[in-house]
């Protein structure tokens with residue numbers, strides 16, 4: 001940084017006001033990690049703008065003095081995407097949290113990107129509409145974070161991920177210009193800039209407003225809980241459901257360990273004698289749901305389902321989903337933290353890969369809970385840990401790397417919805433060729449020639465001899481010393 005911190009502070013105070021610029025160590029400490037508590041890095045400053053113009057003015061100052069910056073939503077990301085790898089400025093979006101318009105005729109909403117996902121859904125429901133991408137973290141995460149990570153969720157199997165629901169974006173470029181891409185109707189001439197920006201993990205600039213698609217609430221919804229004594233029967237049932245052409249709104253897998261954890265935490269009464277539980281939601285018109293139900297039950301029975309329960313009413317339906325979405329919180333009763341992977345594999349490989357994950361858990365003597373979007377083949381092995389235990393932490397990291405190897409070996413990909421961030425950057429060269437990585441990096445340079453917007457993310461970094469760095473950078477591992 002060529003400019004003194006005190007001069008930066010003065011500039012930012014003029015833009016946003018004194019109380020919205022923070023450099024106090026105790027405040028910076030609250031920003032030092034995201035949902036993956038294994039990695040930590042503190043920004044030098046936190047600035048909290050209240051408008052697009054303020055975001056643009058902050059970035060113009062950063063650009064002028066070549067100071068790196070990172071957009072921060074709620075910090076629920078799980079791939080260290082928000083860690084300020086070169087220090088610099090956090091631009092926190094929490095004050096830009098207004099729902100500007102809900103347009104029921106066009107079925108759209110215009111929002112500032114600091115809006116929390118669940119807040120938009122609460123508002124949309126009063127118009128009989130909903131915003132479909134529903135990450136399990138939706139009570140806390142922002143739409144800006146969802147856009148940056150192309151977030152998914154339980155209902156994305158039928159309705160599609162974030163990318164399918166963003167029509168237009170207001171973006172502040174890494175040079176501080178304000179531009180709109182896309183628009184209210186989802187059609188634009190020329191390059192699909194919205195498609196490029198969604199999933200770019202904060203490396204192409206900051207999204208300040210979004211026009212999002214809203215979907216009519218279905219007339220009828222039914223959730224089924226299907227328990228299986230053998231893992232193989234549950235995963236074969238998933239494959240048969242997909243092959244049959246049925247399109248459940250959600251198709252989720254919960255393993256035996258997680259069932260017990262969730263029962264203890266929420267007293268939900270999931271069957272504990274089974275190796276796996278599937279939660280399957282059907283929705284649509286009453287007639288469609290009735291027809292789909294007949295087909296679904298026949299498939300489940302043909303795969304030796306041991307217990308079958310249907311949510312009796314809306315209250316029970318919401319209770320089941322609350323338990324599913326709270327699974328990670330339930331692990332907190334067993335060990336204080338978790339390390340969660342997010343790879344996607346062909347659904348035909350589910351049984352094989354889950355058995356491999358079990359074996360890896362035994363090899364490294366770590367506890368693993370599996371709860372994931374089975375219909376999408378999007379695995380979420382949660383490895384439980386106590387970050388204060390250095391030996392356990394190392395075993396957890398090694399087990400995680402081996403799981404990623406297994407997923408790639410069956411033709412899988414590194415991330416379904418949590419992004420690459422810093423956590424999986426060193427694995428990118430295993431999934432992509434040098435030429436493919438080069439094209440992606442050239443694109444990044446078009447948006448961000450000075451390399452200031454969320455630097456050192458997504459792409460592998462190299463050692464002095466040009467070799468790709470292995471493992472996570474030492475400077476961000478919690479077991480290492482602080483580095484600021």
Ligand SMILES: Cc1cc2nc3c(=O)[nH]c(=O)nc-3n(C[C@H](O)[C@H](O)[C@H](O)COP(=O)(O)OP(=O)(O)OC[C@H]3O[C@@H](n4cnc5c(N)ncnc54)[C@H](O)[C@@H]3O)c2cc1C
Nearest residue numbers: 073074075076077081135136142144145148152202207417
């Ligand atoms: C318990 C738990 C469950 C989860 N379940 C799911 C799930 O089901 N599905 C899922 O997809 N994810 C899930 N996540 C991961 C996480 O919630 C998502 O990645 C979410 O989209 C992050 O939003 P955030 O506001 O917290 O973003 P942050 O963590 O603050 O930031 C994430 C990335 O987005 C960038 N960013 C933030 N705002 C902007 C902006 N306005 N413009 C440009 N870039 C921006 C940041 O720079 C960073 O790179 C879960 C996390 C937890 C802790």
